[in-house]
Amino acid sequence: PPSHIPQHQQPGLVSPKKLPRIPNTPHRASSDAFWSREFIDDWNDEHSPKKILFPDATKSKTTTAKKTTSSSKPPSTTTTTSKPPSKTALAASAREAKKSFAAAKHALAESFLAELDETITAGQLSALAASTGGIKLNWTNKLNTTAGRANWKRETVRTKAAADPTSSASVTTTTKHHASIELAEKVIDDEHRLLNVIAHEFCHLANFMISGVTTNPHGKEFKVWAARCSRAFGESRGIEVTTKHSYDIDFKYAWTCVDCGMEFKRHSRSIDPKRHRCGACKSELRQTKPVPRVAKDGGKQGPSEYQVFMKEQMAVVRGENPGSPQKEIMRLVAGRW
Ligand SMILES: [Zn+2]
Ligand SMILES: [Zn+2]
Known part of the structure; x- marks a missing residue:
């Protein structure tokens, strides 16, 4: 296949089955209220059943536990304890780190890809892709739940030598390799992750272009490339290429169950604590990232x-x-x- 679709999937909310229908409003199309956005929102809110949320497939706790040695994230971003002063300071420094990463990531990605190719395949991948402009790195906003994707296509071109167009011996066949790696803007948010994603996708390209394997994306040939990358860059760059795309995705928003502590993470503000409840214990949810500003006198107390x-x-x-x-x-x- 021309492209490899990584297997990392992240199920989102589980929709409650067979929701009772929201009744129509009592208004006709001729009335103003029928067209009032505000009224419709109120109506829908009032008549919607409370949604139950179910736990996410990726649990930050388990993923980070496995990567304690290599993770460069501050530990507090994945814990749910709240210590306001240190959290604020950490949030500020995390913001700074993100900013400088965003400024450096493009150059970092290009240079690491070149380094990988030089070290692991003696420059073969870039040589094979040279006629199509080399391996392209495309940063995209479209990937949400996977960090990267390797795309590859082979094009066979037959050319006749100008000197003797009638001779079949003069026909030469060349193969063009179109290779690119897509990188998820929203998912890749630090250097460690970026380098690991590139190494993983690099292995897919090597698997396609050098090993000629196009069927089994994480098969034994892939594992050989993965082991080479991990050996060459494990110590120096924290690279560990596995057959899983188990990246710890940093979501912008998080809600935590007030009772059992289950955390629900999203890229957008798609959870409304007034309407959604914890799927594990059905208790209330409270937004924990970013921490909402609450009046000191305990607006949350009831x-x-x-x-x-x-x-x-x-x-x-x-x-x-x-x-x-x-x-x-x-x-x-x-x-x-
Ligand atoms: Zn893969
Ligand atoms: Zn709960």
Whole structure:
């Protein structure tokens, strides 16, 4: 196959089965409320069942435990204990580290790829790909749950020598190798990971282009390349090429169960603690990354006075105004406060 699809998969949320349908709003298309984004959002929120979240496939704790010697991440980014002062300081220095990594990563990737090729194959890969411009490194935003991907395609070109176009002996066949490695912008966030991803994908290219193996991506030939890379760059660069794509993905957002401590990580703010609950124990979730700014007087300790008032009064006002839309009821209740 022209490209290799890595096997690292990361299942996301497990959708609850057979959700009850959200009922239609009482409004017709001719009314303003029918088209009101705000009203529809409120309506949907009110009528949506609470979602249950299930644990992620990648658990940062297990992955980091295996890589304690080589991981360059500060340990606190994967633990769930909260010590505000040190955490803030760490977050700041982690931000700095990310910035400088982002500035250096392109050059770093190019030079390490060249070093790998020189050391492991005596420059064969870049020589084979030279006629198509060499091995290309493409940074992409499209890969979310995998850190890298190796792409390879062979093109056979027949050319007749100009001197004697009639002779079959003068036909020469050349093979062009189109080789590239895709690197995930969102997933590769430090040097250690970058180098390991490149080494892994480099092994795939060597497997395709030198060993000629196109069927079994992590087979015995791959393992030979992997072992060579690990031996050559293990000590000096922390390289360990395995047959798994077990990168510890750094997600931008995290929520933690207040009860069992299960952590849910996402690239976007796709979890809403008001609507989602822990899949392991069904307790509430609290955002833990980035830590939301909360008032010192413990806004988390329970519903505010206002919330309690709203809850009580909603029932009263609803009784007094049967058939009134939710939005109207909320307006009336808010007016009483
Ligand atoms: Zn692979
Ligand atoms: Zn839980």
